[in-house]
Amino acid sequence: MRATSEIGAAVTPEEFRRAIHLEEPADDLTIAGYLSAAQEVVETACRRPLLPRDVIIETRYLGGSCWWFPVAPVQSLTTVAAQADDGSWTHLGTEGVVLLSAFDEPKLWIAEGYLADLRDGTALRVTASVGYLAGALRKGMCQAIIMLTKEWYDAGIALEQTDALKVSFGVERLIKQNRYKRPAEWGHG
DSSP states (O other), rough: OOOOOOOOOOSOOHHHHHHHHHHHHOHHHHHHHHHHHHHHHHHHHHHSSOOOOOEEEEEEEOOOSEOSSSOHHHHHHEEEEOTTTTTTTOOOOOOTEEEEEETOOOEEEEEETTTTTTTTTTTEEEEESSSTTTTTTOOHHHEEEEEEEEHHHTOOOOOOGGGGOOOHHHHHHHHHHHHOOOOEEEEOO
């Protein structure tokens, strides 16, 4: 899955400083970098984008009448395309699919015959708008971003080192509480 639109900040440097009672002067650019890296870690681990963004998700058609998204929530479906043998993409339209359970367990229900011309294993590309709308942020995930940023800030860790670090028990618990688990990839349902 890759984002095709700008990703905003779920927690601002000012909100971070207030949350940890940081009164001393601080470098907002450094804090913003930590916050951005922490947001990426938390969103990836939870499989829940905190803010709206457009994404492209590629999968393989494996038969069945429904396909579950790898993230939640899904705001809307934009396009569905299939890859031809020559590598080009053919837009299939969205008339034969319906987005169901968009916030809990988002899935595409596929009308009978919609993908009848595809063989199993055909590459599919789904473009959708995902993430929570303004005002609907998950507080536990934002708290995990703040806690992780504080750990990195206190340790004075360079942003280049953040991808190899372990998260603390508290951050791990918050992530686990907010993690979206896809019921299946393809199925009948």
